[in-house]
Amino acid sequence: MIKKKQKYTVSAPGSLMLFGEHAVLHGKPALVSAIDKRITVELLTRDDDEINLHSTLSGTQSLQLQDIAPDLWRSLPKWHFVLASITFYQKHLPSGFDLKVTADYDAPIGLGSSAAVTVATLAALTLWLDKKGLMQQSLLRHTVQVIREVQGIASGADAAASVYGGVIAYHMPTLKVTKLANTYPLTVIYSGQKIATQSVLEHVSTLQQRHDQVFAHLYAAIAACTHEAKQAWQISDWQAVGELMNIHQGLHDALGVNTQKLVDLIFALRSDPKIFGAKISGAGMGDCVIGLGKADIKELIETISAKNSQAQLIPVQISSQGVAVIEN
Template sequence: MSTIKVKVPGSIMLMGEHAVLFGEKALACAVDKYIHIELVPRPDSEIHIDSALAQYQSVLEDIADEPKLSFVIAAVRRYSAKLPSGFLLRIQSEFSHKVGLGSSAAVTAGVVAALSAFTNQSLEPQALFDKALKIVHQVQEGRGSGTDLVASIYGAVVSYRVEPREITSLPALPEISLFYAGYKTKTPDVLKIVEAKAVKQPEVYSEIYKLMGLVTEKAEVALKQKNWLALGELMNNYQGLMDALGVSDRSLCDIIYSLRGSGRILGAKISGSGLGDCVLSLGNDSGLTLPYEQIPVGVSAEGVTIEYN
């Protein structure tokens, strides 16, 4: 059988963090930093995985655990009954898993696409998303909205609601900038912290999520109208609500207010769950010097792509 090559973009959250888990919309986009996955069939039942995170070897009959490859192993197990043989899986990334570009979602989407192709299953975006989301929920004990998966699988800019499921493609963004705080708190851990706070003030947090949903819906309208000034203002509004949730901190605020001090930046906010990771700005100021790593990114028009060699 042919070698299968999959290319999948990373992703960033534009808006909808946290509130998407409570029925509100989220906006995200695929970015032009990619994960490359190559599946090479083997004549036996051995599984070999070559990744920067770990080197792995097992057999289909008894698939061993590897915590550093938890999403990959979970995907292999889900497909194991239909796999025609063993395989070599090579995983290469253009970005660090420590930076908030949705690496876990992108790897999961890419491995699901490769294994679906290998087992002659549907490669339609909806089918890939359904399978990948089940794997993410399995690994993360039911946590995760799937927003980053939608962006990586569908590509470009997307609007997404969990239930009832809505996925809408939106116009491309103008220039964006991304800055890394230098540290990251895992999303499940951030969610646990927010949940603990929400238990003490359930009515307040419920209203915050509703306001987040309202801001996101207005941002979607601004995107459709290509009203970038309004979108930037709404990004600033959403950041205030992220602060109210308790997921902003000194470094993130330093980046945000430094960016907002530039006349070339229309808006700036946390991208992702918060307590570290990245700040996204609408616009770019090449003359602005910050003591934080800037990650060059643009929007990827394509989502998951598959080739056979």
């Protein structure tokens, strides 16, 4: 008797780091926002052992159920996070399946795409294999485990935003998530340069080894910025949040993750009177910068184009929705 195919569709939002980069890896708090750019995973069960993967980001890949092994993801870089998620449930897979990944944005831009695809893939597999349904904290814990398996080091802050949605305060040692009220527009610019997070972390670690006490103070200062920004965000004191963004950016510079390209984009944002503050979002040395407020788009495009032809303005809004089941 042929089993009826089951379909599970889940989406998860990308994210932006607002405060706490690098320090979050040392037990300090972070503020992160889910955004309205999402990754959707559609899982359709099969009645054989074939596993077919298709992605708008990574192309196609076909496997057999018996191919799934703990280190399989290492041999297929484009599918690292999806395959590591599948491997997480390896012992519980009753059959093959077709899995389709669709993204609202390009992976090189960043925006927490690795965390979002991991959250969505694990959520779809959980709905299929665990009839208890999705539990946010369990999903977060499993996602962080998978990402650390692939990357080695990961705070889980972007995963927390993808699971819970909205603007959150996050504490890595306990995976504690606190949702914050209020929202405000952001202006996001992609620098045109993508640097692997692991490479940036290695760069910071090398510098830290030579100046350990100084870096301890830097992380404490970042934590203070994050704590004050959390308080200011909750009372909609956007001027204070913007000032703290600018201070935080100075600490990014001290960590050694700033570049001339990023500086030019940050000062282009700060030159707009509608922007309260601007900083790197994420590990740095590339990827995105963010400004608190809605910039004059036409003028901003003219300014950044003159400095960096590869830079892109990314239309983004904070999203209150975290992981969402579309079809079950």
